[in-house]
Amino acid sequence: MISNLLRTFAFLFSFSQDLPPAAEIIRKVDANMNSKTQINLSQMVVHGRRSSRTIESKSYGEGYNKSFIEYFAPAREKGTKMLKLGKRLWIYSPATDRTIQLSGHMLKQSVMGSDLSYEDMMDDRKLSEMYTAEYLGDEELGARKVWVVYLLAKVPDASYPSRKVWIDQTHFVPLKQELYAKSGKLLKRVLFSDVRQVSGRWYPHRINYKDMLKNGKGTDFIIKEIQFNPEIPESIFSKAKLRK
């Protein structure tokens, strides 16, 4: 899930002096943030009104269409598994020993009480294919110099018709992102932090995902371990794996 999220927010900009800046930034970010396969161990911290819940999981991803997630903690979520193949999403619950396919309004529900819906998880196309980029200028975000890029959907079915992205000028990593509705209303804000180098890539290890229409502190994703381009057996991405 984390990898999908990161891919979703990692824009594929490229950089060279002969090309428009925004397109160049896309290419660099793409090269940095994406890999053919990915395995990561992560925590999702859902901040509630009174307390926070931490959910631990391991996810496997291949390209944009396949992912498999297994939850380890807390005890009530332990053994829950999710499989995404293209536009279809299945969830296995050990409590009921049943696998259900999510569709329709169920996809609009939040994932385990987080600020992320199942739909958000499934919206994983390459954003460079979905948006045209416009360079807005340079800014400083914390201590980092960033480019601010405005993305406008060029396909009719992009969930968010426009986005604004702050991209680290040194590491080509998005540090902040704002997702807007058609009306221009800010819907979601994503903050990327704890950027560390892993296998020659700079990668954010903490992501705060916030539904701006809702009260609360949002949801944090913390990456504990990440592997780029590992070998993943095809059997991982099968419905049979859900019950194992």
Added chain:
Amino acid sequence: MKLAFQLAYRNLIGAGLRTWLNAGILSFSFIVILFFDGLIDGWNKQGIRDSIDWEYGQGQLLHADYDPYDPFTIDDGHGKIPESERAASVPVLVRQVSVYPEGRMLSVKLSGIEAEQKLLKLPTGQLQKSEAEIPAVIGKRMAKVAQLKVGDRVLMRWRDKNGVFDAQEVTIAGVFSSNVPTVDQGQFWIPIRKLWQMTGLHEEVSYLIQKEPKAVSISGWNYKSQNELLKPFRELIKVERIGNSILFTLLLGIALLTLFDTQVLSIFRRQKEIGTYIALGMTRWQVVGLFTAEGAMYSLFAILLGSLYGIPFLFYMTKAGFGIPEANLQMGITIAERIYPVYGFSLIFGTVLLVVISATVVSFLPARKIARLDPVLAIKGKVL
């Protein structure tokens, strides 16, 4: 027979308090049965009337992929309005959206309906009057859950036909009170033209509500007559009746048990009288008839006594109604805050018949013993 009734009447009047206690218990059962059955009848009539007025109209034409009881069908269950039905019905388009009252997220059903419609009691006229960008009317249940009132603005997020997110503030133009929770709970109503514009689903509807009853057959659409639409409600009433009949059986059973005991005691104590009747020339079955008539007369006394206090009470209830507890109103069934009982002729006649027949049968059972007794021993009081 006349003599039997005369004697029975004298005996019962002579018995004094015992008679009136029995009649009182029986009359209580009689009135309770009448009241609760009347209540169910009243609920049935009100529920059907409200369902037609607020939701079903004269029948509905639903898109083949749309099932009002299955939220999974909302996304895909819509299609262009069939031309033949355009003028004959009120179109409704349903979408699933999120609203954010005071920062809380609520998933709600957004229904677009013609603001000019007069078929349903939904106050869509308030949508016409409102000058808000997106006016909405909601039911009091929805208003309570979302803590909204007229004039409040609430942020709504939806997806258009391509799945693109949009969000804008909706203004509450009216809050209505309806006994039909399916047009209220978890639901916002806005003008259908606005919803078409918001979603890009121009001229698309999930279902059509007929203005006049007319069976239609259109490919891709399912016709549901008013009767079919009311079937689940009628089934519910049927189940309620069965539940009530168990209560009535217990109540009437207790009253009849008292009558049975009285009869057994009466026959035991009046052995000499029974022997004298037979010695004077009455057949045994005539004596059985006398005692059975006494029992049956209890039921007539009960009806008379019940009428004395029951008629004013039942009449008052038809005017004042019976308040339904708040918890029941939240159960998602069509029920008014106050139910006004309806007492039809068949209900009254049927209940009177039930009480009289059951009292007669219960009186006859112990009286059968009389048919077997020896008159000499009876006069001596040594039979039973």
